[in-house]
Amino acid sequence: MKPLKILLLPYMAAVIVGAFLWPAPAQGFIGESSRIVFFHVPCAWTSALAFLVAAAYSVAYLARRKPVHDDIAAGAVRLGLLFAVLALVTGALFAKIMWGAYWNWDPRESSFLLLIFLYAAYLFLRAAVEDPERRARMSAAYALFAAVLMPFLFFVAPRVTSSLHPQTVINPQGKILMDGPTKAVFFGALIAFSWLFVWMLGLEARAARLSRRDRAEGSI
């Protein structure tokens, strides 16, 4: 964990500096607003990654019933909530600049709001059950059920109705519509945020393990 943390700091700093100084602002956007793509999209990507990690560890928990898998799944959901909120806030800032309103019920905006509801619902479910094994099992079942239905939220709902959202990186043409420097900083930011997520998840898992050990020893 320590080398991970030490290398992450300069790498993230380089990405942030690069995002503001290297690529030119993209065409078709007001002023420098296009630079938000280096923060908004990685936050969105990380929140989706967090949910996939939570689903994977939920499968692992149901298969093996090891508490550490439940700890990681719950930690991933908490972090996913954080990154989803950041994605929503950065998206709202962009929407204000481009379309004059922080929120306009754009389908893609709304999908992220619902992802936040989903994360919050998972945490609400965990808070409502006292028994640790039952809590872990129910959370895992809910996370996996939601994982199956989530594609309808992310990929179907925004396409059933029209959207103001700019064309995404994953688009029907299958082309990445970015120049070289923009592409370099963008993918660098994706790696940086994913790395940040992995590091924070490691901290969450360690904290949960220590808490469980303290409870078992009767300290708490």
Add this chain to the structure above:
Amino acid sequence: MTRSGDARAFQEASPAASRLPPSGPIGRAWAICAKDAAQELRRRIAIASIFFFAATAVTLVSFGIGPFGLPAEARDRVCSALLWIILFFCAATGLPRAFVREEETGTAYALRKVAPASLTLAGKTLFNYLLFLAIAAVTVPAFSILLEWRVGSPGALAALLVLAGYGLSVVSTFLAALVARASQKNVLFVVISFPLLLPLLLSAIVATVEAAGGSMPSTPLRVIVAYDGAATCAGYLLASAAWED
């Protein structure tokens, strides 16, 4: 004599034995559905509360908007959204009762012993589905009459209610199994069901608008069918995780 021969002979000898539990998964799921229906019809508290809720909601909407309170161009969209809000909250009021009642009456343990989780979920989903269809059969015509809302394609709306109602029942029943032994059940159910049901409800609203306009809503119906299939598979695979002790 074979085991099935023994059973047949026993059944013929004793009238009471004609009530032996059915064999086969469909028969057992149907038996669970029939048990729930018999229980609800005996007491009628849950069914009455759902219908009263629906009646209250439709009355309030009718009082607030009235048959001529909406401009013609907005009528279909507003009525479609209001109808599905009413149906969702009717479902949220009544469908979780399927498992909560088992915990309250202390029969959950026995149910876990007599049937595997997937069959229990299937039986209760079937009951909830029939309950939803009954609610819709009363609520939708009342809504349409009180708001003077003419649906251009009633057949499309009926198909939509059948398909979306199934998805609503599957997801609601699964989540009811999850919350049955949690605290704050009612609030918890609404909180955890809303994000999962939203894609279904959004598609249902879009489909209702199209059906009201007289066209067949093929795209949203395909989304709903896909959603129903995904929810059914997920519910079947995760049934034991949701319902086990």
